[in-house]
Amino acid sequence: MVQSVVSGLLAGGAYALIGVCIVLVFRMVRVVNFAQAATGAMGAYVAILLFGSGWSYMPAGLAGMVAGVAIGWLCGLVMSQWFSESSTVARSTVAIAMLIALLTLGFRFFGTTARKIPEIRPGSTVNVLGVNVGVSTIITVVGAIVLAFLISLFLDRTTLGIRMRALSERPHAAELLGVPAKRLAVFVWAFAGAISTAGMLLIAPSRQSDFASLGLIVLPSIAAASLGLFRSLGLAVLGGLLIGMIEGGVQNFSSIAPYSDAVPLVFIAVVLMWSQRGEVWDASR
């Protein structure tokens, strides 16, 4: 049982990393970015294709990150150009449209052929509580934690970070004070694109890696982000790791194992009900 839970950390790390991106984009740009994982998957596939045509790991990976940044940048441009005045719901719907577009393009370009997926330090594992955990898993989990910490630090302590918070909380006032709204928004999208590409490159070798499967990792990641109600980076990391470990643990019970894909949904439901408990209990008093 413990082993199944520990080995769920690979998926958990992925959800945590993408979850951090989701929270960042939500806080800074007021949109639930449904296309986050698909953006990363696009970047990762560029790296995979280059690796397949002979490039070595690092150059292919970097080229992939550039692609991820470009796609993030493009999405950010579309969002801030035409939808900067729209509600969060409208903007999130646009993000869903972006997800569908990316999934369609991904299927068109990359098809269903199996490819050799590049891996960082293939074969290296560390034994954690009886499970041989891959180096990529460790990097993903540690990376998510460190990233959440660094971003929080950045937003609280640096001038640019404070400007960005001003932008997200009081966009009009910030613009009047000379904060370059559009540029910062697009920067956030591009940054999230880079991180999600890195995340995809880390986890793709160890799980089913067709484009659609990778793109739909966004759903458990959104569930992870919901733990902190899309506001806390640290809780998004915790949420991601929890979901991964619960999914791993569920595999031990053959009666519920077929429903392991429903864990994120149950997670969101529990989080939401718990967060609304004050109101429900007040109303019943």
Place this chain on the structure above:
Amino acid sequence: MSGKLATRSYAGAGLLTALVAAVVLAACGSSDSGTSTSTSADTSPIKIGAVSAITGPIPIPDGTNGAGAYFDALNKAGGINGRQVDYMPLDDKSDPALSAQLVRRLVEQENVVALAGGESLVGCPVFGGYLKKSGIYDVMGGAATPQCFTSSNISPTNVGLQDDVTAGLIYASETLKKQKVCAAMYNLGPLNASYPPALAVWEKSTGKKLAYYTTSLTANTDLNGIMLKVKDAGCDALISNGSTQAAAPLLKAAAAQGATGLTQIFMGQEYTAGLPASVGKLGEGVYSTAEFEPFTGDTANLTQMKADLKAAGVELTALGQSGWLAAKIISDTIKGIKGEVTKESVGAALLKLTSYDTNGITAKPYSFGPGNAHHPNRSVKMVQIKNGKWVTASDWIHVDEYDK
């Protein structure tokens, strides 16, 4: 020319000509759109359709691609008795409602004379009855759900998931003499119905039981966790049926968790030309079932198939083989029809088709014929990755001989 009078008379003449032309064309045109007229030099295209899971949660475009490749080559060589084949593969995205809608469209609007080469994962239970009611027949490429093999109007060319699994289990326990056979199968919704009967045939004919068995794998399942259980159960052979992209992570997880000495056996959809490259060294020694004469061999009967697939830019896969064969079967059947090619005459020809020699591409002849169940292909060969390439590893395993 100028002047209103002149214009009016030209207009009048024009109108009259148009009217006459319309009457003549109407008289010459066929009464139903799409069906051929019975003139001896008919060159109108023969319409053949397919409903397939080309995209969707489990995309399998290979079948219709393979059939398309056959029809392309056939059309280039002149078509069927001088008539081109107009192949219409439609994508049902594994959505049952869409599947039903598309079949109706093919039969009622496009007036296809038959269906061929399709690989729908949800279609058979949904449109089996409709096919019977409309009197149209389907030479399916890849069938997976049990209903595809128990429908009066459908006869697939492939072996299907159930017999594939049984064959893999039989090969593991009877030929490879593995003592602890295990199975980690994917949760594929309607296809899950194939697992219990597949297991039952193996258990009954060998008297053995699986050491570890799960049918809950999905794209998100943690494969390391599964491999830990496989190792704990002491498995020495593992049957699994993931997609081609699931092969590498599964093998990686096995290696990472130290499940050495485990022989892995994949199912037919993973037998593709590109799989060995994607799994690298970890794939050495891995087996797969092959539902047709393995395309990685050099038997002469596959030359045309390989050429057609190559010409159409389609990857060599077992699913592509099934679509190609379905296209060949329907084309040869139509070639033999004397008189009009309609859905009725094609249906009659298929009902008479009790033995079609596939020239060794399948173990036994294909058949349609009357009856409420059609499952002509129940034999597989095993292939294995050796030195980074697939090689044929066994002769035909006839699953029907074990299912008595």
